[in-house]
Amino acid sequence: MWFKKRSFLIVILLLIAIHYSMKLTEFDLAKFRDFSNMIDFLTQWFPMDFSTFPRMIEDSIETLAMAFLGSFFGLLFALPLSFLAARNTTPFPPLLHATRLFLSFVRSIPEIVFGLVLLTALGLGPFPAVLAIMFHNIGVLGKLISELIESADPGPQEAMKAVGAKNGFGSLFSILPQIWPNVLSQYFYRFEVAIRTSLILGFIGGGGIGQRLFNDFKTFQYSAVSLDVLLIMIIVVIVDLIGGIIRNRII
Amino acid sequence: MIELKNVSVRYPKTTHNALSDINLSIQRREFVCVLGQSGAGKSTFIRCINGLQQPTSGEVFFDNELLSLKDEEQLRLVRREMGMIFQHFNLIPRLTVLQNVLTGVFGYRSSLKNILGWFSKTDIQLAHQVIEDVGLTDFLYRRIERLSGGQKQRVGIARALVQKPKVFLGDEPVASLDPGTANHIFSLLKDLHNRHQLLTIINVHDVSLAKRYATRIVALKDGKLQFDGTPNEFTEQQYHIIYGTHKQ
Numbered sequence: 001m002w003f004k005k006r007s008f009l010i011v012i013l014l015l016i017a018i019h020y021s022m023k024l025t026e027f028d029l030a031k032f033r034d035f036s037n038m039i040d041f042l043t044q045w046f047p048m049d050f051s052t053f054p055r056m057i058e059d060s061i062e063t064l065a066m067a068f069l070g071s072f073f074g075l076l077f078a079l080p081l082s083f084l085a086a087r088n089t090t091p092f093p094p095l096l097h098a099t100r101l102f103l104s105f106v107r108s109i110p111e112i113v114f115g116l117v118l119l120t121a122l123g124l125g126p127f128p129a130v131l132a133i134m135f136h137n138i139g140v141l142g143k144l145i146s147e148l149i150e151s152a153d154p155g156p157q158e159a160m161k162a163v164g165a166k167n168g169f170g171s172l173f174s175i176l177p178q179i180w181p182n183v184l185s186q187y188f189y190r191f192e193v194a195i196r197t198s199l200i201l202g203f204i205g206g207g208g209i210g211q212r213l214f215n216d217f218k219t220f221q222y223s224a225v226s227l228d229v230l231l232i233m234i235i236v237v238i239v240d241l242i243g244g245i246i247r248n249r250i251i
Numbered sequence: 252m253i254e255l256k257n258v259s260v261r262y263p264k265t266t267h268n269a270l271s272d273i274n275l276s277i278q279r280r281e282f283v284c285v286l287g288q289s290g291a292g293k294s295t296f297i298r299c300i301n302g303l304q305q306p307t308s309g310e311v312f313f314d315n316e317l318l319s320l321k322d323e324e325q326l327r328l329v330r331r332e333m334g335m336i337f338q339h340f341n342l343i344p345r346l347t348v349l350q351n352v353l354t355g356v357f358g359y360r361s362s363l364k365n366i367l368g369w370f371s372k373t374d375i376q377l378a379h380q381v382i383e384d385v386g387l388t389d390f391l392y393r394r395i396e397r398l399s400g401g402q403k404q405r406v407g408i409a410r411a412l413v414q415k416p417k418v419f420l421g422d423e424p425v426a427s428l429d430p431g432t433a434n435h436i437f438s439l440l441k442d443l444h445n446r447h448q449l450l451t452i453i454n455v456h457d458v459s460l461a462k463r464y465a466t467r468i469v470a471l472k473d474g475k476l477q478f479d480g481t482p483n484e485f486t487e488q489q490y491h492i493i494y495g496t497h498k499q
Contacts, residue, residue, distance in 0.1 A: 159341035159407075162301060163414060164331025164358025167323075169365075173354055177345045 041222075048230070049223035056212060056224075060231045063208035064239075066126045066201075067194035070133025075187050077138045082145035088157070089149055089171045099142075107139025115201045126198075129206030133194045144186050148179040181251045188243030195236055209235075252450055253277045253300055253418070258309035260295050260474075269295045271474045273309070277467075279417075282444050283452045284461035286478075286485075286493055287471035293454040296471065297422045300452065301333045302326040313418075331358025334411025338423035340403040342395045348406050349391045352378045355413030374413075381412040385439060401432035408439065412447075419444065421453035425460070433457065437464050458490060 021027070081099055083089045090096040114132035122128040152175045160170030202210020213228040253276070260270040270292045277283055287293050298304035299311055302318050311318045313329055321329065334355075342351050356374050357365070364370075370378075382388055385405040395403065404424055411419060421440070425433035437453075441464050444451045455461050461468055462482040470478035470485070470493045478489050 153344075155337065155339050155341035156343045158303070159335070159337065159343075159410075160354065160357065161303060162330055162333070162335040162420075163355055163410070164327045164329075165354070166327065166357075166361050169357060169361040173357070174343055177343050180345070 044222040045226035047223060048227045049221065050227065052224060053227065056209065056227060056231055059207075059209040059212045060235055062126060063195060063198050063202070063210060063232075064235060066130050066198040066206070066208055067133065067191060067239075070130045070198070071137050071187065071191045071194040073130075073134045074137025074190070075141055075183075077134070078141035078145055079183075081138065081142045082149060083168075083171065085142060085146040086149035088152075088154070089168075089175065091168070100146075103139045103142040103146075105139070106135050107143060109136070111136045111197050112200060112204065115204055115206060119205060124205040124207070126207035129198055129201040129208070132201060132206075133197055136197075137190050137194065141186060141190060145179070145183055148182050148186075149175055152178045181247060184250055185243070185247050188239070188247065191243065192236055192239050195232075195239060199232065252279045252314060253452075254310075254312040254315075255299070256310045256312070258299060258306045258311060260292075260299065260304060261307045268307075268474045270299070270306070270471075273476050275469065275476065275479065277450065277452065279450050280448055281450055282441065282464060282466045283469055284465035284467075285452065285454045285469050285471065286456075286458060286461055287454075288494060291471040291493075292474040293471060294422050295474075297335075297420050297452065297454055300418070301330050301335060301420060303330075327358065331414055332416055333418040333420055334408075334414050334416035335420040335422070336404065336407040336411055336424045337421075338426045340400075340407045342403060342406055342410075344395055347392045347394055348382065348387055348398070348409075349375075349378055351395060351406050352382055352409045352413055355410040358414060377413055378409075381409040384412065384443070385409045399432075400428050401435060404428065404432075404436050405439070408436075408443070412443065417450060419449045419451040419453075421451075423454045423456070426456055430457075433460060440464070458485075461485075 081103065084091070084095050085099040085103055087096065090099075111132045114135050115128055118128035118131055122131075156174035156178070157171060160174045161167075163170070165173070198206065198208055199210030199213065202208045202212070203214045205211065209228055209232060213225060213232070216222075216224040216228060255273050255275045258270060258273040259268050261268045273296070285293050285296060295304055299306055300313070302311075302321070305319060316329075318326065318329065343354060346354075353370055353374060356370070356377075360370075360374070379388075379391075382391060385408050387402060387405050387409065390398065390402065395406065398406065407424070419440070424440075425436050428436065437460050440451060440453065443449060453465075462485065465482050468478065468480060468482055468485045469476065470489065472493055477493060478485060
């Protein structure tokens with residue numbers, strides 16, 4: 001009954017798409033016959049090399065700082081912009097479209113492109129990486145928060161209007177308390193993503209544990225690489241835990 | 252004090268009037284209950300009075316001033332003289348009782364200080380006073396979500412009282428409450444009406460509440476004014492006209 005002719009067509013289309021995608025990506029499980037190579041390679045990762053451990057910790061903290069600053073500044077700029085980009089709170093419609101256009105523009109540019117461009121002006125180091133993360137997050141958080149604003153319960157907004165509150169003031173007060181926990185959880189998710197992004201930016205000279213990982217890898221110091229990876233995993237888990245705790249206290 | 256002349260409202264993309272040709276004059280000290288089936292135009296009627304809804308044609312006067320001549324800023328100044336309560340309370344979630352009541356002063360204050368949550372001593376004293384008036388002193392710092400429906404509506408009433416309104420409007424304020432609580436809310440409204448010489452206009456479903464508390468009953472049917480008179484004049488026959496044939 002729920003299986004209509006149309007679903008049959010969709011299945012066929014999906015199968016065709018899967019077939020061509022596998023062809024284009026050379027997807028072939030038979031290639032796993034050289035699986036033992038990977039085992040050999042991974043055994044070189046152990047035992048871990050702790051000789052540069054203190055420097056690794058420093059780099060990890062630098063990565064954490066990059067991710068935090070980039071995503072937090074992103075949030076600071078995104079918050080006011082998202083009120084302009086939400087249909088129900090924008091002061092006037094042309095501004096709505098202009099802000100949305102700006103947000104999708106900065107969102108569509110990957111951090112690594114921002115990073116490569118900014119490197120030419122600012123030189124190597126974490127500063128251009130922070131800016132790259134910030135720009136991208138303005139776009140992402142701006143869109144997410146403006147959607148939260150649009151789906152906020154209109155009742156309290158009407159009440160603020162009836163009280164005689166000025167428009168912007170009323171929206172701020174009736175909407176922000178409603179969306180605040182969701183804003184925070186989006187923010188912490190973006191913070192976590194920013195950690196991973198800052199690793200990639202480290203590969204192009206953005207500093208932090210990402211750059212160390214890249215350098216260790218390129219100089220075949222696999223026993224150091226394993227420790228780098230472990231530290232990265234620990235950072236991500238810690239940020240996730242802190243985010244969870246803060247969010248629980250807010251709700 | 253409030254006068255409606257030939258007021259009609261038609262919402263965009265609809266074929267009939269939500270309100271048609273309403274003529275009504277309401278004086279200070281009246282307690283008006285507006286009756287009518289769902290969709291009869293009660294909400295639209297209430298919203299025309301404080302300018303949340305502009306009439307498609309006709310005129311609304313408040314203190315002899317024409318509302319439709321006013322711009323958004325002047326309307327704001329009119330609205331802060333009118334307290335309003337709602338069926339779904341429309342309180343701000345995650346804030347405490349005191350914080351919600353304090354938002355009632357936003358028509359008068361909108362400084363950076365208020366954004367940061369700092370209010371003057373007089374504002375806070377006033378908020379404490381009205382919270383006592385509605386009997387919620389024990390719940391000052393309780394969050395809205397942890398209150399019962401009746402308590403939430405009391406917070407709504409307190410928020411409106413902080414405005415020091417001349418007019419008190421209610422859009423089905425007891426429709427989501429049980430009958431006992433509804434009665435309590437109405438007796439509170441009546442008490443405040445007498446104490447502060449408020450002009451009170453309330454939409455209700457429950458005819459018995461209207462007959463018990465109102466000084467005047469207005470009934471709408473299909474957007475038209477069907478009845479306007481004292482509670483005693485609102486007879487069984489009127490009831491049948493407004494609500495159809497059978498009384499529950």
